[in-house]
Amino acid sequence: DTEVTQTPKHLVMGMTNKKSLKCEQHMGHRAMYWYKQKAKKPPELMFVYSYEKLSINESVPSRFSPECPNSSLLNLHLHALQPEDSALYLCASSQDYRGTDTQYFGPGTRLTVL
């Protein structure tokens, strides 16, 4: 089973709202990732968690706050977003955070900020 699940599928929020995106995997993977993808572009890495610790933050604004409660779950907390933050947010996981590990992606959350 190589499934990564994400909820919600779609999210519309105002600029003053607080919302969270959720990601779950049960493959025993120890690395989990958040990506942002704009239309017709490849995914852009935002955060990497390795063994439940934040390993990489690609200079993401503080209005995005990741959280890894345990090795199967990854959350992305959103607050005071801007319209330009509207995008497809993808979660991925891999066995470990090493150079050869294959990443498996979830279906994404389509976020619209009004």
Added chain:
Amino acid sequence: GQQLNQSPQSMFIQEGEDVSMNCTSSSIFNTWLWYKQDPGEGPVLLIALYKAGELTSNGRLTAQFGITRKDSFLNISASIPSDVGIYFCAGPDNYGQNFVFGPGTRLSVLP
């Protein structure tokens, strides 16, 4: 950082035709991955290549890891309408710090 280039950028083919697309880099990659993404969905892994020269098939898809480790190709035989989508090549950079994506090849299949 390391970059991946893909060609063609987009292609229109007739149903039943074979398709070939390329991914190249100016630096060595030790793993090449091919993903397909449908609109509004996450990328789905098609084929993973871990060894230079490796040729791997997955149904109508065949991919090869170039001997120089600087390129890879993906072939699709006898295309069907559900092959429509964006095909990304990707791989972890050699520093193990980032996962690099190519810009994608957009495939359209005409009935």
